[in-house]
Amino acid sequence: MSDKSFQPKILAFLCKWCSYAAADLAGVNRLSYPPNITAIKIPCTGKMNPEYIIQAFRQGADGVWISGCHPGTCHYTSGNLIARRRFAVFKNLLEYIGIEPQRVRLSWVGSSEAHRFQEIAQDIVDSITEIGPARKMVKNIIPQSYQGVRKI
Ligand code: FES
Numbered sequence: 001m002s003d004k005s006f007q008p009k010i011l012a013f014l015c016k017w018c019s020y021a022a023a024d025l026a027g028v029n030r031l032s033y034p035p036n037i038t039a040i041k042i043p044c045t046g047k048m049n050p051e052y053i054i055q056a057f058r059q060g061a062d063g064v065w066i067s068g069c070h071p072g073t074c075h076y077t078s079g080n081l082i083a084r085r086r087f088a089v090f091k092n093l094l095e096y097i098g099i100e101p102q103r104v105r106l107s108w109v110g111s112s113e114a115h116r117f118q119e120i121a122q123d124i125v126d127s128i129t130e131i132g133p134a135r136k137m138v139k140n141i142i143p144q145s146y147q148g149v150r151k152i
Helices: 019-028 050-058 079-096 114-131
Strands: 010-015 037-042 063-068 104-108
Touching (some): 010 019, 010 114
């Protein structure tokens, strides 16, 4: 499905040590990337809670991008490796709750890789545009105690 007027909303959770810095560098170098991407700075991909992804979709995101330091360069040693393992398991859950796993992307982008950041950003927007809008999540699978805690 491809709707030419569809502009996907992508929420990007970027590690402040690398991918967020790469986004900054892209800006400094005037490398444009799609405005569909809203960047959120996180301390490390290892701090990325899968609940944030669910909340993003519940609040209207069409795609989620998580990007961190390359393996072996995480400032907290293994945060990105933990994120990678968590993400592999989480993809199965996404399918189970009816979200196409292609809507969520994990990548590694170093702080000096502005061009790589730009390319991945464009690729994510292109692939989500191709998939189309995310279905609205009507079922509330977040426990009552978590609701209203965070608005993304
Ligand atoms: Fe960047 Fe851990 S500090 S992914």
